[in-house]
Amino acid sequence: MVDVTDKTVTERSAVAETAVLMRPDTLRQIKTGGIAKGDVRAVAQIAGIMAAKKTSDWIPMCHPLALTGVDIRFSDNDRDTLYIEATVKTTGKTGVEMEALTAVSAAGLTVYDMCKALDKDMEIGPIRLLAKHGGKSGPYQRPGQSAFQEEGGNR
Template sequence: MSDQLTHFNEQNRARMVDVSEKDITKREAVAHSKIIMKPETLTRIREGRVEKGDVLAVAQVAGVMAAKKTWDIIPMCHPLPLTGIDIRFTFADDVTLELEAAVKTTGKTGVEMEALTAVSVAALTVYDMCKAMDKEMVIGPTSLLLKTGGKSGDFRRGEN
C-alpha cells in the first residue's frame, strides 16, 4: 500500500482522483456501527412501540438512500452505479443496537465510503426517531469491516 495521498494535486490542493485508467472490477464494502441506549428505548424499538413509526424500517431506507447519495455529500467521492445495498440490525444486548451496511458495485473505484455513509445515516435515523425518549444515546464506533476488489486488494478488519 502506497503512503502517497492521491486526493491532492501537484499544488497540494484537493482533487477528485482520476479513475479513468483503472480496471472495472466487482467491489464490495461492509461497515459497522452501534448505538448504545437505555434498555427501555431498545425494547420499544424491538417491539415497534416508538410513536414516530417503525424505527428500523425507516433507518434501513435512510441508509440505502444515503449510500446512493454519498457522492453528493462527500466532496471527492465519485458517483457510482451501486448494484446492491443491504442494511442489517442486531440486538446485541439489552442496550446495544448494532448496524451493518453492505454495498456492492462493479466499477473503477470502491464503495467503502458508501457503506460507511449508509451505516452512519441509518444510525443517525435511529437517534432522530428516538431522541424524544433518550437523548443520551451514543453512536459508534463506526468502522469499515471489509473491502474487496480493486488494485489495492482486499481488506478485512483485524487481518491487515
C-alpha cells in the same frame, strides 16, 4: 477528485458497521414497535440505502457510483445496543467504502432522530470499515470479529 480513467472495472464491495448505545427501555420499545415515529429499523434501513446512493453528494471528493446492491442489517442481541451493518456492492473503477460508511452513519442518525424523544443520551459509534473487496489494492479485512458478527444479525 482522483482520476480513475485507467483503472480496471472490477466487482467491488465494502462492509461497515456502527452501534447505537441506548437505554434498555429504548431498545425494548424499538423491538416492540413502541416508538411514536414508526418502525425504527425499517426507516433506518431506507435512510441507509438512500445515503449510500447519495454519498457523492455528501462527501466532496467521492465519485458518483452506480450501486448494484445495498444491504442494511440490524442486530439487537445486547440489552442496550443496536448494531447496524451495511454491505454495499458495485461493478466499477472505484471502491464503495465511503458508501458503506455513509450508509451506517445515516442509519444510526435516523435511529437517534426517531428515538430522541425517549432518550437524548444515545451514543452512535464507532463507525468503522470491516472489509472491502475488489480493486487494485486488493481485499481488506479488519482484524478480529465485528460486534455484529459476534452477536449474529437479525432484522
